[in-house]
Amino acid sequence: MTNRQDGLVEALDAEQRTVAWLYGRLDVARERAQAALREVYGRGGALGTRQARVEREVLASEQARRLAQLNAVERGLCFGRIDDGSGQSTYVGRIGLRDEGHESVLIDWRAPAARPFYVATATDPGGLVRRRHLHLKDRSVVGIDDEVFDLEGMSDGDRRTLVGEAALLAALRRGRTGRMGDVVATIQTEQDRVIRASLQGALVVQGGPGTGKTVAALHRAAYLLYTHRDTLERRGVLVVGPNPMFLRYIGQVLPALGETQVVMCTVGEMFPGVRAVAADRPAAAVVKGDARMAEVVAGALALRQGVPDGDLEVELDGLRLRVARAVCLRLRERARAVRLPHNMARKLYVTELLKELARAEARALEESLHIEDLVVDDEPELSQPLDLEGDLDELDLELASRRLWGEPEVRRAIDGLWPELTPQRLISELLSSWDTLWSVAPSGLDWQELLRPVEAAWTAGDVPLLDEAAELLGEDDSARRAAARQAGQESAEQELYAWEVLESTGVAEGGILDRADVLAERHIDDGSGLTTADRAAADRTWAYGHVIVDEAQELSAMAWRMIMRRVPARSLTVVGDLAQTGSAAGARSWGEVLDPHLKGRWREERLLVNYRTPVEIMRVATDVLHAFAPGQEPPESVREGEAEPRALRLPVSALPALVEGELAEIGDGRVGVVTPDGLHAEVARLFPGGDLDAPVVVLTVGQAKGLEFDTVVVVDPAGIVAQSPMGGQDLYVAVTRATRRLTVVHEGDLPESLSRLTEKSTL
Numbered sequence: 001m002t003n004r005q006d007g008l009v010e011a012l013d014a015e016q017r018t019v020a021w022l023y024g025r026l027d028v029a030r031e032r033a034q035a036a037l038r039e040v041y042g043r044g045g046a047l048g049t050r051q052a053r054v055e056r057e058v059l060a061s062e063q064a065r066r067l068a069q070l071n072a073v074e075r076g077l078c079f080g081r082i083d084d085g086s087g088q089s090t091y092v093g094r095i096g097l098r099d100e101g102h103e104s105v106l107i108d109w110r111a112p113a114a115r116p117f118y119v120a121t122a123t124d125p126g127g128l129v130r131r132r133h134l135h136l137k138d139r140s141v142v143g144i145d146d147e148v149f150d151l152e153g154m155s156d157g158d159r160r161t162l163v164g165e166a167a168l169l170a171a172l173r174r175g176r177t178g179r180m181g182d183v184v185a186t187i188q189t190e191q192d193r194v195i196r197a198s199l200q201g202a203l204v205v206q207g208g209p210g211t212g213k214t215v216a217a218l219h220r221a222a223y224l225l226y227t228h229r230d231t232l233e234r235r236g237v238l239v240v241g242p243n244p245m246f247l248r249y250i251g252q253v254l255p256a257l258g259e260t261q262v263v264m265c266t267v268g269e270m271f272p273g274v275r276a277v278a279a280d281r282p283a284a285a286v287v288k289g290d291a292r293m294a295e296v297v298a299g300a301l302a303l304r305q306g307v308p309d310g311d312l313e314v315e316l317d318g319l320r321l322r323v324a325r326a327v328c329l330r331l332r333e334r335a336r337a338v339r340l341p342h343n344m345a346r347k348l349y350v351t352e353l354l355k356e357l358a359r360a361e362a363r364a365l366e367e368s369l370h371i372e373d374l375v376v377d378d379e380p381e382l383s384q385p386l387d388l389e390g391d392l393d394e395l396d397l398e399l400a401s402r403r404l405w406g407e408p409e410v411r412r413a414i415d416g417l418w419p420e421l422t423p424q425r426l427i428s429e430l431l432s433s434w435d436t437l438w439s440v441a442p443s444g445l446d447w448q449e450l451l452r453p454v455e456a457a458w459t460a461g462d463v464p465l466l467d468e469a470a471e472l473l474g475e476d477d478s479a480r481r482a483a484a485r486q487a488g489q490e491s492a493e494q495e496l497y498a499w500e501v502l503e504s505t506g507v508a509e510g511g512i513l514d515r516a517d518v519l520a521e522r523h524i525d526d527g528s529g530l531t532t533a534d535r536a537a538a539d540r541t542w543a544y545g546h547v548i549v550d551e552a553q554e555l556s557a558m559a560w561r562m563i564m565r566r567v568p569a570r571s572l573t574v575v576g577d578l579a580q581t582g583s584a585a586g587a588r589s590w591g592e593v594l595d596p597h598l599k600g601r602w603r604e605e606r607l608l609v610n611y612r613t614p615v616e617i618m619r620v621a622t623d624v625l626h627a628f629a630p631g632q633e634p635p636e637s638v639r640e641g642e643a644e645p646r647a648l649r650l651p652v653s654a655l656p657a658l659v660e661g662e663l664a665e666i667g668d669g670r671v672g673v674v675t676p677d678g679l680h681a682e683v684a685r686l687f688p689g690g691d692l693d694a695p696v697v698v699l700t701v702g703q704a705k706g707l708e709f710d711t712v713v714v715v716d717p718a719g720i721v722a723q724s725p726m727g728g729q730d731l732y733v734a735v736t737r738a739t740r741r742l743t744v745v746h747e748g749d750l751p752e753s754l755s756r757l758t759e760k761s762t763l
């Protein structure tokens with residue numbers, strides 16, 4: 001054996017001992033959490049005082065969460081080590097662990113002490129002499145990669161253990177599984193800046209395909225939850241993604257990092273109770289996404305706050321109650337002046353109008369009696385004009401109002417003037433009414449594109465309109481607010497109590513939680529057993545502590561209005577690539593979409609290295625990019641691929657044979673077949689049952705956005721360009737999904753931008 005091999009074996013042995021010991025600590029921590037959980041449950045059932053129940057729930061939930069976190073970190077518990085010039089070594093892992101003496105033995109990757117592991121470079125090693133990556137298979141150390149920053153500072157023994165392959169490249173070469181994995185072990189410096197940026201304010205992460213925007217944004221969520229757990233566990237974190245497929249693709253990253261309490265949804269899912277299943281035509285999507293639609297919705301609502309053409313007349317038991325048009329106008333102005341949402345202002349309007357109707361009833365009654373003056377002969381002082389209306393005092397008015405409110409004719413009249421509305425009703429009636437759109441749409445807006453049947457299925461583009469409407473309509477939430485007021489009184493007591501529980505049980509000292517109000521909030525006994533994430537997801541008006549928007553270039557101006565409502569503190573991470581905008585309603589510049597809300601108070605980080613697509617494929621992608629954005633440069637690939645990308649002139653029916661060959665080439669990996677929308681059904685029939693985990697999955701470009709596969713087969717590139725409302729952007733997205741191999745299949749001519757591909761007509 002050579003010295004070098006000896007050194008490596010020695011190093012592996014030494015690291016194996018350390019790693020085994022760390023897993024031992026993990027087992028101890030788990031056993032403790034399990035024992036604590038058993039002990040808490042052992043304290044009895046649902047009986048006992050409220051105090052005892054709260055105590056039990058607080059502890060059980062904390063221990064369960066701790067246990068889930070400890071279980072999540074089993075794979076790759078420790079992945080790094082940093083050595084400083086003083087001979088001190090620090091191990092970095094998925095979670096922080098301490099020894100019996102409470103000394104830190106493993107540093108959580110998110111802790112400040114772990115930072116040098118990610119930011120040290122040869123030119124700026126930050127006091128490190130070496131960074132070591134540990135590769136684990138189950139609990140065994142199977143490899144190590146060293147980067148040495150200061151050869152002089154290392155011992156001879158250490159020098160002998162240098163091993164070649166960079167951990168990053170090893171990670172990038174792995175076959176794809178159909179799901180995104182975490183990259184804690186190999187976060188790069190530029191990504192680290194994104195991940196650890198301050199919670200305050202808005203950060204835009206702009207980067208080309210494969211630069212790790214998504215993966216960095218997810219690690220940022222985990223980092224923020226670790227660093228600001230008190231704020232964020234109470235308020236929650238929301239991740240908005242482009243489609244359900246993408247959310248499934250990234251769904252495992254945060255749980256693998258021990259974080260399960262993040263809400264993930266698409267724009268189409270952001271209105272509780274509505275499932276947006278239909279798609280808009282591009283022209284309709286553009287109009288729906290236009291910021292001027294806010295005026296359209298407001299205008300449509302204003303039309304629902306009506307006044308009669310003449311006087312208001314209601315027939316009731318043979319009486320004709322009449323309220324002058326001028327009075328109706330005055331009541332409407334008064335109700336509008338309170339600036340409450342429509343459904344809440346309606347209360348005021350209804351109360352006032354009922355009083356007017358009560359007066360009108362008295363007047364009508366007077367007239368119906370046909371007695372102008374009641375004259376009592378003997379007692380002239382009693383002789384006076386009959387004045388039923390003038391005789392009504394407040395109490396009479398209230399009683400009469402209540403009675404009138406029970407009359408269907410009165411209800412009908414009021415509903416005709418100021419109806420109680422749901423967002424769904426307002427928007428579906430708006431989008432199906434030529435008259436309403438014609439009268440409220442500002443000039444220049446192609447409102448005719450919006451027209452559709454009243455019962456049409458909801459689209460993702462409708463959801464921001466529904467949200468806008470809900471904001472203007474409000475809901476009569478007096479009952480909920482009364483309950484909240486009462487809960488508010490209780491919460492101070494609960495916080496104090498929760499704190500006492502933590503202290504008396506030692507949980508507080510263990511550092512598991514440091515703020516009692518977090519617990520108090522999470523454990524307010526609303527009887528639902530819901531977590532913050534559950535409550536937030538079900539509540540349209542929830543204000544999140546932080547919102548991450550991925551593929552943010554696709555969002556329309558109206559969608560941004562909705563997102564901003566969810567995050568009043570404007571703590572946002574906006575992740576995207578303007579060169580990949582597929583939606584005609586999407587962004588052309590970040591300033592254009594963000595400035596209306598943030599007034600320039602956002603900053604941008606750029607990611608410039610492509611970790612996904614090999615150089616050869618990126619050359620093709622660059623041609624595609626330059627065809628629609630001549631001056632723009634794509635990110636630089638970090639590695640070479642294994643095959644030149646190719647074009648094949650083949651019919652769709654030949655795809656199964658082609659895909660079979662690709663599967664044979666890549667072994668364990670995944671094939672993605674990307675088609676224009678119009679061909680999707682036909683191609684998908686050739687590969688039944690293809691979900692994300694399947695070896696072959698057929699996707700439209702919209703579905704493939706954000707995903708990646710070992711091999712990508714792009715079908716009918718000319719069709720993809722033709723269908724794209726923006727031009728070549730969709731083709732750019734399609735050709736940048738591959739990590740290893742790219743084949744373009746076409747029957748007609750290839751788009752000019754793909755002329756670099758060597759063309760063949762056989763497999």
Ligand SMILES: Nc1ncnc2c1ncn2[C@@H]1O[C@H](COP(=O)(O)OP(=O)(O)OP(=O)(O)O)[C@@H](O)[C@H]1O
Pocket residue numbers: 168171172180181183186187188191207208209210211212213214215216577580611612705706707708736
């Ligand atoms: N530091 C890293 N270490 C290991 N793998 C990484 C790293 N950064 C990114 N990757 C990998 O590169 C691939 C691309 O990352 P990601 O999907 O986050 O890029 P993206 O910028 O969101 O791309 P797109 O804009 O095309 O959707 C993923 O497989 C990801 O795991």
